Amino acid sequence: MQSKDRDALEYLYDHYAGALLGVISRVIKKEEIAEEVLQDVFLKVWDKMESYDSSKGKLFTWMLNIARNQAIDKTRSKEFSKEKKTGDIDNFVNRIDNEDYVEQKVEAIGVSELLKALPDEQRFIIDQHYLKGYTQSEIAEEFNLPLGTVKTRMRLAMKELRNLLHIA
């Protein structure tokens, strides 16, 4: 049983570590710290495996939430404040403008390739919301858009993305 759990964890790692590191890296820029957080995420997954409730969402969603929270917690830790923070909005915006926002590694499939087919405004929202981790109201505030507009674009973008991915 124990080794089965370990096998399960290894499967999850092989399958999802990249996606989760992508999420973490967008909050924590420094590679070593991001990968440290990734380890913490999987340790937490290992500890809390039993508490996962499939009625509340998919396994990836559960792990994603752990990763986001873990990353955000890390930015608030004392240890982290010594490091250079990357939660700076200007940084992100610059990175978007430069189109080199993920500098660490080559992305597995290439999200820009995926999002290319979307209208600019929708791609922008998805990028900000999903990849940069801004909340919808933060986006509205930052880019001077009505919250309703952000939400509508968000919905449309996700629908479009679903079409692209053939998710009926």
Place this chain on the structure above:
Amino acid sequence: MNIEEYISSGILEAYALGELSDQERSEVEKNLTVFPLLREELTRIEEAQERLFMAAAVVPRSATKKNLFEKIDVQQAPARVIQMPQENSRIGFWKFAAAASVTIALISSYLAYDYWNRWRKTESNLSDLMAQNQRVAQDYNTVNQRLDQIENDLGIMNNPDFQRVVMKGTPNAPSAQASVYWNASTKEVYLSIQDMKELTDQNQFQLWAIIDGKPVDAGVFDNNFAGLLKMKDIATGAVTFAVTIEPRGGNESPSLETMQVAGNVIKG
């Protein structure tokens, strides 16, 4: 609730991304259980989101995985050993449960067998006791009847209306002796024997009363009784009682040559 509006509000996306407050979150979770449409929509959102993040994956260095699993092995190994009995995997629990149930089964079948044996022993003890009890009760009855009889006999012997006639042994049986208790007014006759010889199965003693010089049958008896034996009624006028040996069932007239005892009624 308007489901379309609810979906359009983007709350499911926010839920999937873990952006809701605890309160909003539990509301969504409640709604998910009530409206299957919401669940379907959420699943599609999660799928798109997952694909998006997979596409935006950043491959970790291989050392990270190695470090992680080293930590897990180190962290889990000692803890597991200690926590084995309580927190351990379900299989461990089932193993323990299976072992426990086998043990319990063994113990309980031994106990069942043991109790069955004891029960059998107890049951046989009980039937012994019941039989014994029955014997005691029978004995008691016998004694009681005997006592009644003795009381009865004693009443007769002490009754002044009864006259005792002692019959002494004849030359045929010099040591033989018997007595008759006779109530002349009620005609009742009781016999008690003190010493009468054994007879064969073909013969019986017969008691006679001599009235007006003629023998009158007063009944037959064996020598196997104690106390007083009620005989046939004898009317007034008997002067002598005598016992002869006759064929079983009695004789019409006495065989005088076999006379065992005889005694005269003493006129009061």
